[in-house]
Amino acid sequence: KQEVTQIPAALSVPEGENLVLNCSFTDSAIYNLQWFRQDPGKGLTSLLLIQSSQREQTSGRLNASLDKSSGRSTLYIAASQPGDSATYLCAVSGTQGGSEKLVFGKGTKLTVNP
Amino acid sequence: NAGVTQTPKFQVLKTGQSMTLQCAQDMNHNSMYWYRQDPGMGLRLIYYSASEGTTDKGEVPNGYNVSRLNKREFSLRLESAAPSQTSVYFCASSEFGRETDTQYFGPGTRLTVL
16 A cells, blocks of 8 residues: 655744755555645645656756655755745555555645744 | 635534535546545545546545536535544546646535534
8 A cells, every 4th residue: 555754744944945845655656746735724736746757847946856766755945935834745646546546645834934 | 717616615514414515627627536634644535536427436435425417526425424524625636647637626625523
């Protein structure tokens, strides 16, 4: 059974700092890995999707990498801003369960202090 | 273009009552999903519908039924609510379930069962 772990569970940083969020998964047979953002009381917003054949994806100040063989992904946020404060969720879809079935980590709650 | 909409936003039920959570998407997506989010557990897939006319169980289907009414709408029914079903419920959709397809989430329904 696929399990997704996110470390740390919470992170507090001063504005302007570069930071890395970590995600690990137990079964390397995945279709893709996705990073989502969730604001308090809101739904999820997709940030980046990395296909199994890709190594990284970039969007603005965000860069996500994927090392399928080791079962790890990182989300790098450059020059953090208070508006980046949210919970970041990592999810993988597996070849065994079908690409529709996303398995989520429990998230990293990020606070960026002005 | 509203994306994924869910009704109601909040609901309080008594144990044993029934209710239906509604979800609609206007992106002409083929696949739709229902998740629940609980503190400490992350998001878990309840049911999904890969295309109109098909539904399949996810990780936690017990106590729920679904109906894919048409391509736009996917409802989740609790026949006899239990306190363990207190949760935040999210509907999502994607174009298909391909490895390039991200999922788009609704704002959620916060359900309390007393």
